[in-house]
Amino acid sequence: MKISILGTGLQPFGRHDGVTPIEMGVVAAHAALDDAGLGWNDIQLAFAGSLEVLQPDTMIQHMGLTGIPFTTLYNGCATGGNLLLSAANAITAGAGDIAIAVGMDKHPRGAFSVGDTLESIGLGQWYGETGLALNPQYFAMKTKRYMHDYGISETCLDLTAVKAFENGSRTDHAWRRKAIPQDEIARSAMVCDPLRKFHFCSPSEGAAAVVLCRSDVARRYATRPVELRADVFRTRRYGSFETLSPSMPVKSAPSPSVQASRAAFEMAGIGPDEIQVAQVQDTEVGHEIMHLAECGFCKDGEQEGLIRDGETKIDGRIPVNTDGGLLANGEPIGASGLRQVHEVRRQLLGRGGRNQVPGNPRTGLTHVYGFPGVSCVTVLSV
Amino acid sequence: MAKRTPIDAGLFAGSLDVPRLRGSRCRSCGETTFPAQKGCPACTAQGCEEVALGTRGLLWTWTIQHFPPPHPYAGDADNFEPFPVGYVELPDGLRVEARLLGCDAASLEIGMEMELVLEPFARDEDGHEVVTFAFQPVSS
Numbered sequence: 001m002k003i004s005i006l007g008t009g010l011q012p013f014g015r016h017d018g019v020t021p022i023e024m025g026v027v028a029a030h031a032a033l034d035d036a037g038l039g040w041n042d043i044q045l046a047f048a049g050s051l052e053v054l055q056p057d058t059m060i061q062h063m064g065l066t067g068i069p070f071t072t073l074y075n076g077c078a079t080g081g082n083l084l085l086s087a088a089n090a091i092t093a094g095a096g097d098i099a100i101a102v103g104m105d106k107h108p109r110g111a112f113s114v115g116d117t118l119e120s121i122g123l124g125q126w127y128g129e130t131g132l133a134l135n136p137q138y139f140a141m142k143t144k145r146y147m148h149d150y151g152i153s154e155t156c157l158d159l160t161a162v163k164a165f166e167n168g169s170r171t172d173h174a175w176r177r178k179a180i181p182q183d184e185i186a187r188s189a190m191v192c193d194p195l196r197k198f199h200f201c202s203p204s205e206g207a208a209a210v211v212l213c214r215s216d217v218a219r220r221y222a223t224r225p226v227e228l229r230a231d232v233f234r235t236r237r238y239g240s241f242e243t244l245s246p247s248m249p250v251k252s253a254p255s256p257s258v259q260a261s262r263a264a265f266e267m268a269g270i271g272p273d274e275i276q277v278a279q280v281q282d283t284e285v286g287h288e289i290m291h292l293a294e295c296g297f298c299k300d301g302e303q304e305g306l307i308r309d310g311e312t313k314i315d316g317r318i319p320v321n322t323d324g325g326l327l328a329n330g331e332p333i334g335a336s337g338l339r340q341v342h343e344v345r346r347q348l349l350g351r352g353g354r355n356q357v358p359g360n361p362r363t364g365l366t367h368v369y370g371f372p373g374v375s376c377v378t379v380l381s382v
Numbered sequence: 383m384a385k386r387t388p389i390d391a392g393l394f395a396g397s398l399d400v401p402r403l404r405g406s407r408c409r410s411c412g413e414t415t416f417p418a419q420k421g422c423p424a425c426t427a428q429g430c431e432e433v434a435l436g437t438r439g440l441l442w443t444w445t446i447q448h449f450p451p452p453h454p455y456a457g458d459a460d461n462f463e464p465f466p467v468g469y470v471e472l473p474d475g476l477r478v479e480a481r482l483l484g485c486d487a488a489s490l491e492i493g494m495e496m497e498l499v500l501e502p503f504a505r506d507e508d509g510h511e512v513v514t515f516a517f518q519p520v521s522s
Binding site for chain 2: 110116117118129191192193251
């Protein structure tokens with residue numbers, strides 16, 4: 001069954017002192033409903049996800065107690081993608097015609113902690129006690145090896161950050177709206193070699209929501225529904241290099257991002273060369289660079305020339321993270337994947353404003369990746 | 383010698399006097415995992431056997447941790463000094479993540495030979511030295 005997106009909405013990402021994540025989820029849900037021209041009474045199925053909120057479905061108290069099934073899930077940084085997939089699957093299964101997916105989060109400042117006990121994420125406490133349970137170390141070490149194997153330069157890292165903050169400066173709802181000069185990025189404090197302060201995103205606060213429905217009823221509600229051509233979730237295979245891994249095999253396997261994007265292109269019946277705007281997981285610049293290849297937009301190592309030539313900028317061959325991505329918006333984990341869907345839909349409908357991709361793009365991709373080796377990829381088109 | 387306590391006894395095979403990491407090898411497919419676990423992540427078989435891992439290998443990647451790790455870090459966060467971390471590829475077919483000793487950003491190189499050592503890491507409430515495993519460059 002085909003699925004269409006009727007509306008999207010945000011509680012813009014950033015810092016919102018005194019606002020609870022559930023309140024932010026309510027703001028995003030109403031924005032998405034307004035965008036779709038629907039009311040909460042029209043929603044037949046709901047899905048919500050969050051790291052910090054134990055039961056994001058409690059937002060229903062503020063939306064209206066209509067008795068609908070409201071499911072919560074959490075899959076790390078892939079939560080947003082999986083919320084959309086689960087809502088689409090429920091519609092396909094016949095559970096209802098119109099659904100909403102809502103992601104929300106509100107993280108403390110600083111690097112993510114793994115929590116009080118590592119048992120809750122399947123690891124020994126020693127791993128955190130000895131200072132190894134840190135995502136930034138993994139990002140740095142995968143990037144370091146990739147640079148070594150494929151000749152990616154530190155300049156390529158810096159240019160990726162320049163592009164992110166430049167795009168953020170052109171996006172009214174972005175958190176970081178100030179362009180940062182390349183030399184300031186290159187001189188910023190080292191966090192985990194080779195990655196510096198301005199190479200990383202920060203945990204932030206915000207919410208995002210998407211209203212979706214069966215495509216055969218979409219025209220009743222929207223003049224230009226955006227079609228969800230593919231939505232795929234994959235977990236790691238034995239041999240991929242993942243965050244928070246005390247060991248990894250020498251035997252190698254394609255990453256969950258490679259698996260998910262290949263399957264998504266197959267499902268959509270198009271190739272990566274037909275994607276005209278993409279949002280990929282850019283927890284830091286190294287992973288934006290590697291995800292370009294993992295999602296099929298170039299071969300390993302080609303990013304050096306691609307980025308030097310500006311091809312991932314808004315007016316380039318494959319515009320990536322047009323709203324500034326995670327670097328300019330931060331990462332409220334539960335909401336991040338749905339922010340990507342919001343941004344691709346804006347672009348496909350020509351609502352991008354100052355960061356609109358030229359040439360009326362008709363196909364886009366979103367990609368999230370996170371612990372413990374999970375990835376969701378969607379392909380959208382008009 | 384003062385009494386040494388491992389940060390987690392399950393990480394080590396045998397005596398700390400001759401430190402070896404305790405991994406597990408699948409009886410079905412032969413793949414090795416660290417720390418030891420019963421189920422095989424490669425082939426789904428259950429009932430892996432414990433093995434002592436090799437103590438020398440090649441540095442596969444590395445970084446320097448420049449900020450004090452958040453909770454539950456047990457090291458001295460108040461007097462924090464950046465420390466190197468890396469994955470060392472062992473002959474057993476796996477790469478083990480570890481703190482690195484005796485090296486820094488200037489001397490670390492992918493492919494350099496490393497050996498397993500114990501690192502005095504903290505003191506427990508009885509004043510005993512708590513040790514973890516680390517790798518250091520093999521002295522030429």
